[in-house]
Amino acid sequence: MHTASDSRGRHLRWPTRGISFGGDYNPEQWPEAVWQRDVELMREACVDFVTVGVFSWARLQPTPETWDFGWLDRVLDLLHDGGVRVDLATATASPPPWLTAAHPEVRPVDERGYRYEIGSRQTWSPSSPIYRDHSLTLVEKMAVRYGGHPALALWHVSNELGCHNSRCYSPDSARAFRRWLQRRYGDLTELNRAWGTTFWSQHYSAWDEVVPPAASTTFGNPTHLLDWRRFCSDALLDQYLAEREVLRRITPDVPVTTNFMVGMGSPQSLAGDMNYAQWAPEQDLVSTDHYLVGPATGDGAAHHRLSFSADLTRGIAGSQPWLLMEHSTSAVNWQPVNRAKTPGEMLRNSLAHVARGADGVAFFQFRASQAGAEKFHSALVPHAGTDSARWREVVQLGAVLRRLEPVAGSRVEAPVGILFDWESQWACEQDGHPSRLMQPMTIAEQMHRAFAGVTCDVVPPDADLGRYSVLVVPAMYLCSDEEADRISAAARAGAQVLVTAFSGIADRDDHVRLGGYPGAFGDLLGVRTEEFFPLGADETVALDDGTTARVWTEYLTVAEDVDVLARHTEGHLQGVPAVTRRPVGDGAAWYLATVPDMRGLERLAETICATAGLDLHAGQHSDVEIVRRQGENGSWLFVLNHTNEKVTVDVSGTDLVTERVVDGPLTLEPGNCAVIREDSAGTGAPTRKADA
Ligand code: GLA
Numbered sequence: 057m058h059t060a061s062d063s064r065g066r067h068l069r070w071p072t073r074g075i076s077f078g079g080d081y082n083p084e085q086w087p088e089a090v091w092q093r094d095v096e097l098m099r100e101a102c103v104d105f106v107t108v109g110v111f112s113w114a115r116l117q118p119t120p121e122t123w124d125f126g127w128l129d130r131v132l133d134l135l136h137d138g139g140v141r142v143d144l145a146t147a148t149a150s151p152p153p154w155l156t157a158a159h160p161e162v163r164p165v166d167e168r169g170y171r172y173e174i175g176s177r178q179t180w181s182p183s184s185p186i187y188r189d190h191s192l193t194l195v196e197k198m199a200v201r202y203g204g205h206p207a208l209a210l211w212h213v214s215n216e217l218g219c220h221n222s223r224c225y226s227p228d229s230a231r232a233f234r235r236w237l238q239r240r241y242g243d244l245t246e247l248n249r250a251w252g253t254t255f256w257s258q259h260y261s262a263w264d265e266v267v268p269p270a271a272s273t274t275f276g277n278p279t280h281l282l283d284w285r286r287f288c289s290d291a292l293l294d295q296y297l298a299e300r301e302v303l304r305r306i307t308p309d310v311p312v313t314t315n316f317m318v319g320m321g322s323p324q325s326l327a328g329d330m331n332y333a334q335w336a337p338e339q340d341l342v343s344t345d346h347y348l349v350g351p352a353t354g355d356g357a358a359h360h361r362l363s364f365s366a367d368l369t370r371g372i373a374g375s376q377p378w379l380l381m382e383h384s385t386s387a388v389n390w391q392p393v394n395r396a397k398t399p400g401e402m403l404r405n406s407l408a409h410v411a412r413g414a415d416g417v418a419f420f421q422f423r424a425s426q427a428g429a430e431k432f433h434s435a436l437v438p439h440a441g442t443d444s445a446r447w448r449e450v451v452q453l454g455a456v457l458r459r460l461e462p463v464a465g466s467r468v469e470a471p472v473g474i475l476f477d478w479e480s481q482w483a484c485e486q487d488g489h490p491s492r493l494m495q496p497m498t499i500a501e502q503m504h505r506a507f508a509g510v511t512c513d514v515v516p517p518d519a520d521l522g523r524y525s526v527l528v529v530p531a532m533y534l535c536s537d538e539e540a541d542r543i544s545a546a547a548r549a550g551a552q553v554l555v556t557a558f559s560g561i562a563d564r565d566d567h568v569r570l571g572g573y574p575g576a577f578g579d580l581l582g583v584r585t586e587e588f589f590p591l592g593a594d595e596t597v598a599l600d601d602g603t604t605a606r607v608w609t610e611y612l613t614v615a616e617d618v619d620v621l622a623r624h625t626e627g628h629l630q631g632v633p634a635v636t637r638r639p640v641g642d643g644a645a646w647y648l649a650t651v652p653d654m655r656g657l658e659r660l661a662e663t664i665c666a667t668a669g670l671d672l673h674a675g676q677h678s679d680v681e682i683v684r685r686q687g688e689n690g691s692w693l694f695v696l697n698h699t700n701e702k703v704t705v706d707v708s709g710t711d712l713v714t715e716r717v718v719d720g721p722l723t724l725e726p727g728n729c730a731v732i733r734e735d736s737a738g739t740g741a742p743t744r745k746a747d748a
Contacts, residue, residue, distance in 0.1 A: 058415070058465030060376045062340035068311050070341075071209035072104045072141050074461030076379065076416030077454055079436055081106035083131050084115050085425055091131060094423060095138035097437060101447075102454030105418060106135065107381065109145040110215045111177065113194060114152035125201055136207035143313075143381075144208055146198055146299050148191040149215035150177040155190055162187045164224035167270045171226070176429075178215075181224040182291040183232035188298060195299045199306035211307070212381075213299045213314040216345060217292045222322060222329035223284075225268045229291070234263050236287045250565045251279040275487045279566045285482040289331045297338065311340035315381040318344040318372070319365025325485055326497040331478040333372050333516035342373035345382035345420075346409065357505075359408065359698045363681060364504045364514060366412035368476060371515035375467060379416035380409045386434030386446055394432055399445065400727045403453055403713075404696055407729050410457075411683040411694035415464045417457060459712045460731060466687025470513040471670055473524035475543075476500050477517050480533040483566055484558075491590035493607045494558050499530035499651065503556070506657035509672035510665060511683055521546040525668040529555040529577075536564050540576035547580060548641030552668045554660075555581055556648045557608045558588075573610070574647075581647040582615035582638040589629065596653075598625045599634050603656030609634070612649045621646075621663075635660065680705070680724075693732040697724040709734040 062068035070076070078098070083091050098106070108131060109116075117123050135142055153174050156162050163172045164181045172179050180187045202208055241247040244260050253259045258277055260266055269276040269284050300312045316335065322328045336342050348361045369378050383405060386397040397405075406417045424435035438446045480496045504512055507528070513519075517539045521527055527546050532539075532555075540560060547553040560576030562568050569575025572584040589609045591597065596604050599622040612633045614620060622635040636647045646664060658678070665672040680703050681696040692712075697703050704721045709732040711718055722730060 058377075060341060060465070062311055063338055068340055070377070070415060070464065071143065071311075072416075074464045075410060075414075075457045076105035076141070076418065077101075077457045078103040078105035078140070078422070079107065079419035080110060080382065080421040081108050081135075082111070082421055082423075082425075083108070084112050084127065085428070086423065088127075088130070090423075091134055094437075095134050095140065097442065098140055098422070099138055101436065101451045102458045103140060103422070103436070105141050105143065105209070105416060106422060107143040107145060107212050107418065108132070108135070109147045110212065111147075111150050112145070113147045113150060116147055117152060117194065120154060120158070123197065125197075128202075132202065132205050132207045136205070140207070141209035142205075142207040143210040143212045144198065144202055145212040146191075146195045146214060146303070148194055148213070148299065151180050151187065151190065155187075156180070159184075159186045161226065161228060164221045165226040165229070167223070167225050169225070169270065176220070178220040180221060181226050181228055182221065182288075182295050183224060183226065183229040185228065188295070191295070192298060192302055195302045196306070199303050203307035203310065208310060210341070211303050211310055211312045213296050213303075213312060216315055216317050217296060218289070218322075218328070218330045219317060222292065223288050223324070225270045230267050232291060233268050233284070233287050234266055236290060237266060237283065238263070240283070251277050251283075252567065253277065278483065278486055278488065281486055282479065282483055282566055285329070286331070286479070288329060289334070292330060293335055293338070296335070300338070313339050313341050313343045313379070313381075316342065316344040316369070318346070318369045319361060320345070320347060325482060326495055327476075327478050327481040333478060333518075336372035336374070341379055342369060342376070343379040343381040343416075344369045346380065347382075347384060347388050359681065359696075360505045360508070360678070361501065362405065362408055363412060363508070364501050366409050366414065367470070367504065367512055368514040370413040370468060371476070371513045371519065373413070374519075375413070375513070377415035377465060378413055379418070380406075380414040381416075381418050382420040383409070383417075384434050385419050385436055385450060386438070387432060389430050389433040396434070398727070399449070400729075402449055403456065404698070404727060404729050406453055406457075407694055407731065408681060408696055410460065410463065411468075411681065411685065411696070413468045413685070417453075456713055456731075459715070460692070462689050462733075463685055463687070463692050463731075466685040466689070466692065468511060468683060468685055470511040471524060471668070472507050472510050472512040472526040472528065473519070473521060474500055474503050474507070474512050474514045474528040474530060475517050475532055476514050476530075477532050477534065479564070480531065483562070484531065484533055490558070490588045491608065493593065494531060494590065496531040496533065499556055500528075502651070502654070502657055503528045503530050503661075505654065505678060506661040507665070507672070508678040508681075509661070510670050517542075521551070522549060524551055525670060526664055527551045527553045529553065529559050531556055532559045533561050534564055534566060535560045535562075535576040537576070540580070543577070544580045544640070544645075547643040547645045550642035552644050552646065552664050553580070553640075554646040554648060554664060557610065557650060577645075577647075580638075580640065580645045581636065582618040582645070583633075583636055583647050583649070584613050585610040585649070587611060597627065597629070597650065599623065599650075599652070599656070600625050601635075601656075601659075603652045603659070605634065605650040605652045605656065607651040608649070610649050612636070612647075691734045693734055694729070695722070695724060695732065696729040697727060700726045702726065707732045707734070708736075
C-alpha cells in the first residue's frame with residue numbers, strides 16, 4: 057500500500073492497494089441473504105473499498121435504551137473475508153426520529169424561524185448540545201466495538217457535513233454564534249468596529265442583542281453576514297473535530313476523513329457553505345463527492361467543472377493523493393431530469409478524477425435501493441441486476457483501475473496556480489455590491505478553462521505560491537495585507553501574476569481599501585480606478601484586440617511603466633485600458649479590468665503562458681483533457697476525449713484502458729479515453745494532431 061502524509065504529518069497507509077474502488081454499501085436495506093452475493097459481486101468487479109453505515113443510526117440504536125450491532129458485526133466480517141476494506145461511518149449523519157421527537161430543539165431552524173420537521177435526513181443543528189452528546193456516545197460505541205476490526209481502514213465522520221443543515225438560526229445557534237464572536241473579537245467595541253455598526257444605527261451595547269442574521273427588513277450588515285458564514289462553517293467543523301477527538305482517543309492509528317462536496321455549491325453559494333480550505337488540514341486524507349455530470353445535465357461545460365473541482369480538491373489537499381468518495385455510475389436522482397449516463401461516460405468521469413490526483417474512485421451506492429428517497433439514483437448494481445450494460449461497465453472500470461495500481465501515490469505537477477478564496481465568494485454573494493454578476497468562483501472556473509491547455513492547481517491564498525510560473529488571482533475581493541504581499545512577492549520572484557477585476561477591494565473585515573481600486577493590488581499592477589461601470593447581463597463591449605467582453609468595465613488609469621495590451625473601442629470608455637502588464641522584479645503583474653468571452657480569455661492565457669515559457673497549445677485542446685501523473689515508478693498520461701469527434705494525440709507507451717501498445721498517433725473515438733503508461737518519463741507535452 058502506498059502512503060501519503062496525514063493531518064499530523066505522519067505516514068498514512070492508503071486504505072487499499074493501488075487505486076481504491078467501491079462505494080457506499082448499505083446492506084441494512086437488504087435481507088441478509090443478499091449480503092453474501094454482494095461480496096461475491098464486489099470481488100467480480102474488483103471492488104476493494106466500501107463505506108458502511110452512513111445512515112444506520114436508527115438501526116444501530118433503535119430506541120434510546122437499545123443498541124443493535126449484531127448485523128453490522130456480520131457485515132464487517134463478511135467484507136473482511138471477501139478482502140474488502142471498510143471506510144466505517146460514525147453513523148451520526150441522521151439522528152433517529154426518537155431523538156428529534158423527544159428533543160425538538162435538535163432540529164435546525166431556518167432564517168424565518170421555522171423549525172424543520174422529522175421526515176428527511178441530517179435534521180440536526182450543529183450547535184445543539186443534545187445532538188452533540190448523543191452523537192458522541194454513538195461515535196464512542198462505534199470506535200470501541202470496531203476499532204480493532206481487521207476490515208477497518210478509515211473512519212468516515214458523518215456525511216457531507218453541511219449538505220442540508222449548514223445554517224441554523226435556533227436559540228442554541230444564537231448562543232454558539234455569540235461565543236464564536238466573543239472569541240474572535242474579545243469585546244463589543246472591537247465587534248462594533250469590525251462590523252462598521254455606526255452605519256444604519258446598528259451599534260451593539262450588550263452581547264444578547266447580537267443574533268444570527270435571520271430574515272429582516274432589507275440588506276444585512278456585510279461583516280455580520282460574513283462572520284455568520286464563517287461561524288456556520290466552523291460550527292460543523294467543530295462537530296467533525298469532536299467526533300475525530302473520540303476516534304483518535306480510542307483508535308489513534310486509524311485515519312479519519314469526512315466527505316466534502318468540493319465545487320458542488322449549495323442553494324446559498326456557488327462555492328458551498330463550508331470553507332474546505334480550512335477543513336482540509338484537519339483530514340488525514342481529503343475525500344470529496346462530485347455529482348456534476350456530463351451530458352445528462354445537458355451542460356457541455358460539466359467536464360470543465362469536474363476538472364476544476366478535482367484541481368481544487370488537490371489544491372486544498374496540498375497536492376497529496378485524495379479520494380473521490382462518491383460520484384454516480386449513472387443517473388443522479390436529485391436532478392430535475394434524471395437521465396442515465398451514456399456508454400463510456402462513467403469511465404471517463406472516473407478517470408478524470410484519477411488524472412487529477414484521486415487515488416480512489418467510489419460511488420453512491422453499491423446496490424440501487426428499492427425504496428426510499430433515492431431509489432432512482434444509480435448504483436454499481438442497478439435495478440436491472442447484473443445482466444445489464446451498467447454492471448458490465450462497472451466490471452470494466454474495476455479492471456481498468458486494477459491495471460492503474462502503480463499510478464497510486466504519483467503526483468500531478470501544475471505550472472499554473474489559480475487562487476480560490478471561499479470568503480471572497482461568500483462576500484460577493486451579498487447584496488449591495490457593484491454587480492451580482494461578478495462572482496469569484498465563476499471567474500476562477502473561466503480562468504481554469506482558459507488555461508486548460510496546461511495543468512492548473514486551484515489553491516487557497518495561503519498555499520505555497522512560489523512554485524507557479526503563472527499565478528491567477530480571480531476576483532479575490534477580500535485580501536489581507538499579508539496575502540497581497542505574498543502575491544506581489546511571487547511576481548517579483550519571476551511569476552506572471554494575472555489579477556482580475558474586483559480583486560483586493562476590501563480587507564478581511566470587508567472594509568473597503570481607500571485611495572482607489574484595486575486597493576491591495578494598485579501598487580503591484582500600477583493601475584488605479586475611481587469608479588466601476590459594470591455591465592448588464594446582455595451588454596458587451598469591444599476591445600481593440602478583437603475581444604468581446606462582458607460583466608465589468610472600469611475607468612482605469614495606468615502608471616508610466618505599464619504596458620497597455622488592450623483598450624476599449626467604444627462608448628464613454630473609448631481608449632481606456634482594459635488589459636495591462638507591468639514588469640515587476642523577475643516577473644510581471646497583469647491586470648484584466650473586464651471579463652472577456654472564452655475566446656478572449658484563451659488568447660490572454662496563450663500570451664501569458666508564452667511569456668512564462670509554457671506552451672498552452674502543445675498540451676491540450678480544452679475539450680480533450682490531457683493530464684500527466686508522475687511518480688517514482690513512472691509516468692502516466694491521461695487522455696480523455698470529451699468531444700463528439702475522433703481526436704488523435706501523439707503518445708508513446710501502453711494504453712492501460714485497452715492494453716494496447718501505442719507508439720505515435722493514438723486515435724480516440726468520441727467520448728473515449730486512454731491512460732498511457734509512458735515508456736520514458738514524460739516531460740514534453742503531447743500534441744493533439746488534426747482531427748481524424
Ligand atoms: C450525496 C450523499 C449520498 C447520496 C448521494 C446521491 O452525495 O452523500 O448519501 O444522497 O448524494 O445523491
